Amino acid sequence: MKKTKLTPYLMILPYVIFFITFISFPVIFSFILMFHKWNIIAPMQFIGLSNFYHLFHDSLFFKSLLNTLIFLIVHIPLQIIIALFFAVMLNQKIRFIGFFRAAYFLPVIVSGVVVTILWQQLYGFESGMLNRFLSAFGIAKVGWLEDSNLAMMSIAIMATWKNVGLYIILFLAGLQTVPNYLYEAADLEGATSWQKFRYITLPMINPTVFMVVILSTIGGFSLFIEPYVMTGGGPLNSTLSAVLYIYKQGFFFYHMGYASTLGFFFAGIILVVIVIQKKFVERDA
């Protein structure tokens, strides 16, 4: 009897150990750090709510939030439209379908650092292929990464290129669950392709749309590698994402308490955004 009760606990023990070590301990420790000043070397010093006071007076943090928002505004719609378009295309009976599905997915599995370095070459002001291509048509050089008004959008385009394959696969899975008889019935009623897409496909794949919106929102909020490798947050802090800023506070300057405060505050913002998205995007199919 006793042995039977113990077995389930033993079965979940590896995950419990993982959870305690890598999730609950760091989260609890970070929570404690929010009320302390700690540079790792010297002992922790209790400072009450000073980190929060600093946060609400830190204009650079709010700039990094705004930058992240700009990234999300460009990245999420672009990602959904492109992914849905290619998913619908790849859901047709076309030749080499396996090849195309694999090709679109390829950037997802390539390291973010590698993709970033490649795109850095494409975006180069003087030697980049994009500008060379544009100038062949007499179009002036574009400061993809040098112009502070454009740099975040350039990063959003690159991130879309890298991640879109994953969302294509998700949409494809969603599209394949739509029963064929609905389209047949619509055909009998004389519905156009657009009407079928608008009134059958979209409502039927709503759970997938919701999942893609949530995943790309969370992915977008975690924007880090691209600006870290490509621009370091510049020009003029225009690509400084919130996570990059938190990383700099924590690992450049060892303001561990402040970085924890920023991290929790930022997690709260993500939570609020996800709740709002859930309210507006998720509908019963």
Add this chain to the structure above:
Amino acid sequence: MIIAVSIASFTISSCHSKTANEKLVYWSSNNTEEIQFGKEVIQEWNKNHPDNEIVFQPVPEGQSSEEVILAAVVGKTTPSIYGNMWQGDVEQYARAGKLIALDTLPGFNEFIYSRCDSSVVKEVTSIDGHIYQLPWKINPIMMIYNVDIFHEIGYDKPPRTYSEFLRAAEKIKKVDKNGYSVRWIGYVEVLVTWWQRFFDFYPFYLAASNGGHLIEKGNVAFNNKYAIETFAFLKTLFDNKYLPRERLSARQDAFLSSAIATRFTGPWEISHADKFKPEGFHYDFAPLPVPDDFIGEPYTYGDTKNIVIFNTCPNVTTAWNFLKTMLSEKNDYKFLRITSQLPRRKDLISNALFLKYFEEHPKMLPFAKQSKYVKGPDISEILKEVFDMISQQFEACVVYGKITPEQAVNEAAKATQLLLLK
């Protein structure tokens, strides 16, 4: 979270007490050459001191050696001796009481004054008046230049002053038939990352100001004409497109492919250049350009790495005796020979032993001559933040021309002073 987990693992592994009989542990930098040097020296020490053996270990792998040391400090698993401490980090550890004050050890003062100039001793003296670090190695930042490009524009010698450099820049600038710049006089990394300023603003500021301070006696010391001149000079280079704003780091080596004619770098460039340079490519090194009215020998940043003894050391006397051996003339020579890094000693260009090396390696000679005029970072707990403030203004002023050099220096100085008052 990463730090929290590292700390936990280091703490778990440190659950044993140190005893006087415990062997001392020496951590070196983890590059191949320094590992070889460390192993050889410790092997010899252990042979001669079987009762006081030392364990050699390169600093464990981590994202950076700094993070590894931090985690080790928290977990109390620091080595007895660490041989790769950036001078700018020492004050934080000293303030936290993690380091042994070396000037309290017998014979330390005689040793350091016989090895270094008094200016170096002053440079490494902590705010509390003690010395926690032993100056060991330097890699001065100098200007590497493409001899052939400068010959092509009629220069037999590299430019020495700002005006000469700007005139050369105009001649070197090259644009292709489509209007694309294909050659510049140099390259400065436009990233705002604080340590990037070790390769542009900081060495140029040191050169212009005769080794001036950023922070002195707890106050801002860079709100002066030298900082403004440095900003103005670098800004002119960007304004006139003599330096590219585009990052060139992700392409073929811009210097060796002659896309840029100079670079501000250290002696590590020699082995890289010799390995990858195209046939017929000639390069040399020169001090950094200085303001036109400058008289004397220009200083530069030395990328100083020093040795510290942590308070976890079980036998400080043995550690100190070992350090005296490791930094002996014979071992400094061995260090130079194996690693091509310069030991920070005052007789580097007067001692016949070292001169012999520089005769055999003439490319290292300019660095050896420069070694008399290098500075390490100032003593301050908030040095990284100071460099970050300067870097933010550097980007706004020098790279994007949004503010004047005067405004940039004022803003950086104001922000730094506020930090110092906290």
